Amino acid sequence: xxxxxxxxxxxxxxxxxxxxxxxxxxxxxxxxxxxxxxxxxxxxxxxxxxxxxxxxxxxxxxxxxxxxxxxxxxxxxxxxxxxxxxxxxxxxxxxxxxxxxxxxxxxxxxxxxxxxxxxxxxxxxxxxxxxxxxxxxxxxxxxxxxxxxxxxxxxxxxxxxxxxxxxxxxxxxxxxxxxxxxxxxxxxxxxxxxxxxxxxxxxxxxxxxxxx
Amino acid sequence: xxxxxxxxxxxxxxxxxxxxxxxxxxxxxxxxxxxxxxxxxxxxxxxxxxxxxxxxxxxxxxxxxxxxxxxxxxxxxxxxx
Ligand SMILES: [Zn+2]
Numbered sequence: 372x373x374x375x376x377x378x379x380x381x382x383x384x385x386x387x388x389x390x391x392x393x394x395x396x397x398x399x400x401x402x403x404x405x406x407x408x409x410x411x412x413x414x415x416x417x418x419x420x421x422x423x424x425x426x427x428x429x430x431x432x433x434x435x436x437x438x439x440x441x442x443x444x445x446x447x448x449x450x451x452x453x454x455x456x457x458x459x460x461x462x463x464x465x466x467x468x469x470x471x472x473x474x475x476x477x478x479x480x481x482x483x484x485x486x487x488x489x490x491x492x493x494x495x496x497x498x499x500x501x502x503x504x505x506x507x508x509x510x511x512x513x514x515x516x517x518x519x520x521x522x523x524x525x526x527x528x529x530x531x532x533x534x535x536x537x538x539x540x541x542x543x544x545x546x547x548x549x550x551x552x553x554x555x556x557x558x559x560x561x562x563x564x565x566x567x568x569x570x571x572x573x574x575x576x577x578x579x580x581x582x583x
Numbered sequence: 584x585x586x587x588x589x590x591x592x593x594x595x596x597x598x599x600x601x602x603x604x605x606x607x608x609x610x611x612x613x614x615x616x617x618x619x620x621x622x623x624x625x626x627x628x629x630x631x632x633x634x635x636x637x638x639x640x641x642x643x644x645x646x647x648x649x650x651x652x653x654x655x656x657x658x659x660x661x662x663x664x
Contacts, residue, residue, distance in 0.1 A: 410638040498631040
């Protein structure tokens, strides 16, 4: 496919061409979305090999089920759903091997106490300047990796992918209330971690000041 | 509103979906509570940092393997009459 065609044609047109048997159109769709699918899977799974498996499964499944794609959603929305389900399958399989943690990991967490922020300090740099550093990328991915699977998956869909609470609940088959609780835990845990890394110790707020 | 109540409303506040009357209480608390102010600011920055994250590149070897597998699958499912 020429670069012109690649740049000018929207996904919907490419999908119709691919359905009509145009392999180049399908390959262009893959090229457009492979990084997004891979990144989503990698962030959810925290493992490059598993992310590769999910990416390959997602596009193979898309190829096979192209005729089932309904155009009221965007093509990427459809891919994201396939990829998320494939990632969840891997997470469940991992937990299956680790039977002891299974119940603990799925125990109801809806009503228990919200952890109180411990390390409270203004950051030394703006998110914009932090985002430009390579080191930051590694640090924020590590912090993401420390979350429980169930919190990380929600955070990635809501705050990295930018889905609404409702869309996140829909993709994961959870209630909105459940998504909100998990999201709050994820955000608070990441705040804690990142503030220890990026906070200014000289401007730390003592915890006692924060007890009213 | 106490600090602990504020935490419970944190999502809605940073997402801008808080009921206006609750929002007013929230901001009243923050105005008199520096730690809560800083926590809210930290949370906003945390989210911004993740939102600004660039996608990962596919490892070159995997990308080739992926495209080869897709071409293979395409051939299997699109055999000419
Ligand atoms: Zn407070």
